[in-house]
Amino acid sequence: MKKISMETILGVLLFAGLGLLFTRGIQKTAGEAVTEEKQAAVTATVVIDAGHGGSDPGKIGINGAREKEVNLAIAEELKACLEEAGIQVVMTRSDAGGLYQESDENKKQADMRARCAIIDEAGAELTVSVHQNSYPAESVRGPQVFYHAQSSEGQKAAACLQEALNQELSITRPREIKANNTYYILKKTKTPVVIAECGFLSNYEEAEKLTTKDYQKQVAHALCSGILAYLEASGG
Numbered sequence: 170m171k172k173i174s175m176e177t178i179l180g181v182l183l184f185a186g187l188g189l190l191f192t193r194g195i196q197k198t199a200g201e202a203v204t205e206e207k208q209a210a211v212t213a214t215v216v217i218d219a220g221h222g223g224s225d226p227g228k229i230g231i232n233g234a235r236e237k238e239v240n241l242a243i244a245e246e247l248k249a250c251l252e253e254a255g256i257q258v259v260m261t262r263s264d265a266g267g268l269y270q271e272s273d274e275n276k277k278q279a280d281m282r283a284r285c286a287i288i289d290e291a292g293a294e295l296t297v298s299v300h301q302n303s304y305p306a307e308s309v310r311g312p313q314v315f316y317h318a319q320s321s322e323g324q325k326a327a328a329c330l331q332e333a334l335n336q337e338l339s340i341t342r343p344r345e346i347k348a349n350n351t352y353y354i355l356k357k358t359k360t361p362v363v364i365a366e367c368g369f370l371s372n373y374e375e376a377e378k379l380t381t382k383d384y385q386k387q388v389a390h391a392l393c394s395g396i397l398a399y400l401e402a403s404g405g
C-alpha cells in the first residue's frame with residue numbers, strides 16, 4: 170500500500186513537471202510570436218511622395234495657395250504620424266526643391282524618373298503620393314484617391330485611404346476611389362502606389378482650409394489611419 174502510494178506520488182510529480190515544461194514551452198512560443206509581430210510592424214515601409222516642387226508649383230489655388238507647399242506640409246505631418254506608429258518612412262522630397270538637376274533639359278521628366286527610382290529602391294508596402302486637385306467648376310470639392318487599374322493592392326489601399334479621409338474630414342458628399350492608367354507614378358512603379366488628392370484648390374473654402382496647419386494635420390491623420398488600416402488588412 171505504502172509502495173503503491175509512493176509510486177503514485179512520483180508519477181504525479183513527474184506528470185506535473187512535464188506539464189510545467191510543456192506550458193513554459195507554449196508560453197515561450199507565444200512570446201516569440203508577439204515579438205515577431207512587433208518586428209513585422211516596425212519593418213513595414215511606406216514611401217511618402219510630396220508632389221511637385223522646385224520650378225513646378227503644381228496647381229495654383231483660387232486663393233493663391235501653391236500645391237507644392239500644401240503637399241509638403243501634409244507629407245511632413247503624415248511622416249510624423251506614421252513614425253509614431255512604428256512605420257519606417259521614406260520621403261521622395263523633404264524640402265521645397267524638385268528632384269531634378271538644373272542641367273536637366275526636361276526637368277519634369279527627370280523629376281518623375283527620380284521619384285520612381287526612390288519608390289522602386291524602397292520596395293515599400295505602400296507609396297502615397299500627396300497632391301491637391303483642381304477643376305473648372307468651383308463647387309467641386311472633397312478628397313479622392315487614385316490607383317492603377319491593374320493593381321488589386323493599390324485598389325485596396327485606395328479604399329482604406331478614401332474611407333479614412335471621408336470619415337475623419339466629415340465629408341458631406343464623399344467621392345469614390347478611381348482607377349487610372351495614365352499617371353506616370355502609377356504606371357512606372359513596381360510596388361503599390363496610390364495618389365491622394367486631398368482636396369480641390371479650385372474650391373475657395375477647401376483651398377483656405379488646406380493652407381491651415383490645423384486642417385493639414387487632420388488630412389495627414391486621416392491618411393495615416395487609412396495607411397495603417399491597409400497595412401493591418403494586408404498582414405503587414
Ligand SMILES: [Zn+2]
Pocket residue numbers: 220221227228236300301
Ligand atoms: Zn499635383
